[in-house]
Amino acid sequence: MSDRPAASLRLDSPLRLISSLRLDSPARAAGAVLLLAAVAGPLWLTDFWLQAGLFAMAAAVGAIGLTLLVGVAGQLSLGHAFFLGVGAYTYTLLAGEREDGMSGFGLPPVAALLAAAAVAGAAGAAFSPIAGRLRGIYLGLASLGLVFLGRHVWLNAEDVTGGYNGRTVEAFAVPGFSFSDEDPDYLAVLGTPFGELHRLWYLFLAVALLAAYCGRGIKAGRAGRAMAGVRDGETAAASVGIRVARVKATAFTVSSVYAGVAGALTALAFGRVAPDSFALTVSIDYLVMIVLGGAGSIAGASAGAVFVSVLPLMLVQYSAHLPFLSAPGSGGVDAATLSRFVYGVAIVAVLIFLRGGLAGALRHLGIRTARAGRPSRPARPAERSTPKESAP
Amino acid sequence: MRTGSGSAWEAVPAPGAPLLDVDGLDVGYNGAVRALRGVSLQVARRGVVAVLGGNGAGKTTLLRAISGTLGSAGGAVTGGTIRLDGRDVRGLPAAEIVRAGIAQVPEGRRVFRDLTVEENLRAGGLTAAPRTRSAALQGIYELFPDLAERRRERAGLLSGGQQQMLAIGRGLMSRPRLLLLDEPSLGLAPQLVARIGEIVTEINRHGTAVLLIEQNAVMGLRVADSAYVLEVGRVAASGPAEVLAGSDEIRGRYLGAGAGTASSADPGPDDGREPDTGPPGPAAAVRAEALKVDGVTVRFGGVTALADVSFEIEPGTVHALIGPNGAGKSTCINVLGGAYRVAAGTVRYGDRTLTGLRADQIAGLGVARTFQNISLSLDATVADNLLTGRHRLMRSGVLGGALGLPRARREDREHRARAERVAELLGLTALLGRSVHTLSYGDRKRVELGRALCAEPTLLLLDEPVAGMNPAESAEMAATIAEVRRELGISILLVEHDMPFVMGLAERVTVLDFGRRIADGTPAEVQRDPEVLRAYLGSEAA
Amino acid sequence: MSYLLTQLVNGVSLGLVLGLIAVGFVVVFKSTGVLNFAHGSVLLLGAYLVARLHPELGFWGALAAGVAGAALVAALINTLLVRRVAEHDPGVLAILTIGVDILLLTELTRQIGNDVLDIGAPWGASVVGAAGVSLPASRAIAAGTAVVLFAALGALAARTDWGLAMRAAAADPDTASLMGIRLSRTSAVGWGLAGALAAVAGVFLTSYPTPGVEPGVSVVAFAAIPAWVLGGFDSVPGAVAGGLVIGVAQALAIGYESELHFLGGGFGEVVPYAVMVLVLLLRPHGLFGQKEAIRV
Amino acid sequence: MTIRPLAAAALCLAALTACSTTDPDAGPGDGDGSGIRTGNGVTDSEIRIGVLTDLSGPFKAGAAVQVQEKKAYWAARSAQGGICDRKITMDVRDHGYNPQRAVSLYRSMAPDVVALQQVLGSPAVAAVLPLAEKDDLYVGGMGWASVALEYQVAQIPGTTYSIESANAVDYLVDTLKVPAGSTIGHVYFEGDFGGDSLAGAEHAAAARGLKIHPIKITPQDSDMSAQAAALERAGVKGVILGASPSQLSSLASVLASNGVDVPLIGNTPTFSPALLNTPAREGLLKNFYTVTSVAPYNGEGAAVKTAAEMFEKNAPDGTKGWEVPLAYGQSELLAEALEKACENGDLTPKGVVAAMHETSGLDTQGLFSGTLDYTKPGEPPTRKVFVSRADPEAPGGLKVLDTIEGPSALSYKFE
Structure with missing residues (x-):
């Protein structure tokens, strides 16, 4: 264990524990219990919770990708929703059938899912020259433009995307087994009928675990160290032979691959793709996920994803049991309003009170903008923090 | 805080009391680094006081503490008092301190x-x-x-x-009643430096007390009534200006002459190692190639930072680049490392031309460097920072790391082992698992050197490796550098202010002033060069 | 021709209002280095106060209250929240303002409820016209007000102690504090000023020809972000010019949508962002921005 | 470390042996003593229906009115003995116009209700309808976009936006005397509300020799100045608006201010009585018409009066709009289907859908225009619409002028 200040945020999540196989035994036991609970989830969860779990796991995959980009590599992106959308639409187009005036390629869903990752990754790589030229807030805002431009394309390319209302998504399947209510039409495990949600649960769980495993590997490996080096000082990184532009491009590409998979999973969980699922608020939600969890932390991103996707559902679902809530439409604080309040307060509170943890992880975002005169954490008496000038 | 009915009365200063009274001041940065330790200092009414000292000695920190601007640099006063006319101004915000009568002219x-x-x-x-x-x-x-x-x-x-x-x-x-001047002569031509001195005297004549920070000791001592010498956060010497001006110590500190009398040159007997500063032993074959800097000129906007600078580094030697603040030393090292573009001239390393290459390409040719202001990943462990240095020697990509492929794991193991050997060489083994932000300043400097060494360079560029270190640390660093050179057979370019350090270590010295090369030769030759004396001590010294 | 002129005039008046919002982004960014995502909800707050208070205070009284309220809340966001965040990292601060925006917007949405509130402006739905071009009076007044405010801002910044302190603090906060300038005060003033300008913009954005105050108005502030970026982040005149570029481009894209059909329907909505991305590609620091100095 | 894979393998094996692919429940459903088959959401004493609506998003105003009216309707109905001797209870969930949340809430509701009386908001509808189709679960009150006709389970409350717009064109030509060869403007929301509205108008314009000048907008556009100028430049002789009250308010007032004196016809969701208190009032009173398949608040029919009385009793301060008769009418439609399902002895979700499709020749006493026929899949139950004008005197702000079924509305083909 490192002796980081206690202020740093530690949100233990199943994924963190599961993926940290080298933790000491109580943690391993807890991880095993959580993993078992997750594996057994479809046996004891209702459809509502299965559905919420699917959205949360899809979000976790996307959040891990974003935390690699923003938290590890220090590149602020407000464009994550765009790459999610690219993945979702790619999967839908490739796996979908040609019908109702919609284009479709009818490819095997596995191939379509891999292609969704690849196409989103390619989109990220294509954006990376821009990312290489811009830094900090400039980069964030350029990527914000991406979200609006993407939305425009999705609204207008109606024969591919279905326009505003989107199109239905082909169920996921491997040869001989479909992750839907068909093929086999009836499947029961330990007496519980396994329908679409139950089957998808295992697909999502596997993908999310793989995403966390790979995320950890990337972060801890040569590529992750290079990203962190770029985040903590581009000049110093270059001085040990790290190609800064290439590392940024890699980070964007990796993050977009994650986003592509997450987008496809979201589409599968949702059963539809529509432009609203990839709006600016989605980008912001993803940023909030990684900030709440602690930027740069794989486990934190997963925990943040679960919190952000499940909280509003939970409050709406159980609003009737919360005595202080008023009925929707009556003008008091209803469940939806409360969940917005909780969400906002969570963001503000984490940033103000959990300084060391979250802000600490974000502090190297690398946003050193036009205010170059502002000293940035000199590690030492800043004898010469100001630029030296020579007499003309 | 009122401690009793008498305190308000006591706050009225006695007529002979100093205007500014700093007592036992401790300052830390980011909770970890102690920059000032028990510094006490007085400025009399209408007095002029000079504070002298090298880079990293804590001079600017002292001014920041007095003017209340430590916070924005991440520092905080952890002990001691600062009184202006008997009123405690420690901890007041900067804007209130100005209103209390202290103005600072920043560096x-x-x-x-x-x-x-x-x-x-x-x-x-x-x-x-x-x-x-x-x-x-x-x-x-x-x-x-x-x-x-x-x-x-x-x-x-x-x-x-x-x-x-x-x-x-x-x-x-x-x-203001008290004017704080932070290195007013920095980067100015000698006649302007003299003019600044006159101005300080003139200001003082109008009744304003002055606290002056200077590296230009001659200028500082000429205008001041009394002076303090800071060294690694402590007052190393103090007294009337004339007395200090006459001491050999000041001369020794700034030119490395009479090193025996300069405290900072004492290698600290407790470290158990004889600093070997002699010529390279037969330990390792020289792997480095010759570095030729030829007519390099660098401009920022309209300002020429380097003008037609040329020098050569022989393979396997330690070469020092010295000069006053603002002389262009850091600019030069940034050109060699690829961070700055040249307006004219070339840099050749062996048969490769470095000018025009990106920094990472230069690193790929075996040139590694450290930074004047340490640039490490603070949240990462020492081991990870060292491994970052091995980036160019490793091959595994994103996919290998993501999937934990056996080849990537094996590579990681091998390079971790190499990094551990470097850590051993630098005495960092015990710290490998610590994250950098928990380390002391000196340790961080060593980690940065370690990261550079991990890149297995044949030419190592060190930008002020001992700035801010105490004599013992400094001597230890000298020993390490010498050992590195001997064991690895590489060339080293040093940029330093600490003269005894440079003179004891370097085989050849290039001196810059105002972006020009004013001398080049062995340490002994350079020390006698009248141009060099003038650059360091002002025209009168020569 | 008069059609083109109509669209241009429309675009200019909208652009000036966007400029008011964009200047708010600039002032906040210059005084505290924050990308303020809560700007839109502060704007809505100002408009909401005016709409709620005008039956009792009269329009002008309500306007004063709305401007003051928005300024106060903006300044409080800075003093109570932004300055409490230890890590002055722009990314962290931007996300903090997202949180604030969510809270403020949720509460305002709850307060506004199901209504569309009338702003109660005395100019109502009247229209002014000349040379075959007609323009809602509110837009003409908006344009005039914006120009006057920009001029007043310029004069204040150039001639008063207060303006000097603001400019010094924006240029170099550390040195400014050595001059005795209280950064807590200049930053609060910066945020307050941004809030006040946003409230004024909010009043015009909810006047005829738009129906009134509804939660969706806060989204308009997003359209000012491209204007701000175009202007180069730290330039007040740049933000005004950026607003004009965006306003005119948007008005033309909507006005000539049938001619621009190959770009897809509803292109007017994305024009600001398309222009922004284009400009960032060609001039990474905006039309008026200064290249950031990268020092080692 | 070898324990882990072993355990995993054992678990898998255990899971596999626990698998079964034959459905033990594949036979007919349960019956109760009275011989009526029941399924989800129906007990001996209770029929549970769902409402999945938007009480915190952009449509919360109208949605709240509808929820109030429906609650009142079912309370009254239950008090009168209910349906099939069962009380009706309503489960209301708020998706806040977030389709993903709508899907999750659908998942939680679907096992417990026999029908979804309403799914509000077109993205939510688009997401939920395919799921409901798979579950054979009745969905009502999903708006009037033609896309609903593709689903067996959907009961559209009246005709479609496309038929409304086609009728609007017919009305412009036949009654308001817009000459052939003229251009009419069509300002519409992106999405299937606006798109469907445009499709009907384009068909009718082609049939009647008019040209359409389409302008696409988003719900965020509330300033219609530029659009109005574009319409003026195109020299339109009439405008059809497939949007919401914000856009109507702005467009009507700008057109009036600019002296563009042409009729402005809106689809059902376009009007709100509150607009008559805004600067748009003059323009609306002069030129605004609306084509709706549900009667306005002030409609003539007996059932509309009942609906209004019920609403005023339960919500004296509520907004009086077309949502009131709509909510009442939807409840009537569902009640009709439930009654028929009860008669058929099949009160399962599937039975309700089947019963709904047996409804034909239904006279709703003025709630909906014409008689309703749900027996033809892929066709709307009627092609008749009400034409109303803004009227400051009428409660709800609209006064019915006419009921029409124009030639191009009749010739419109659904694909």
């Missing part, structure tokens, strides 16, 4: 470049009563006729000397 002038000269001056006088301002402005214009002439021009267009005048004038606009 590097820091004029508001986009504001006009007059607006700069008005900004300085915002705390003064409106009716006194025009008189103050008039006074400044009389003191600096140049400024009066250019009052409508943007401050960014002034020359360096005029900007320094403006910065001083701006500081005086609030009619």
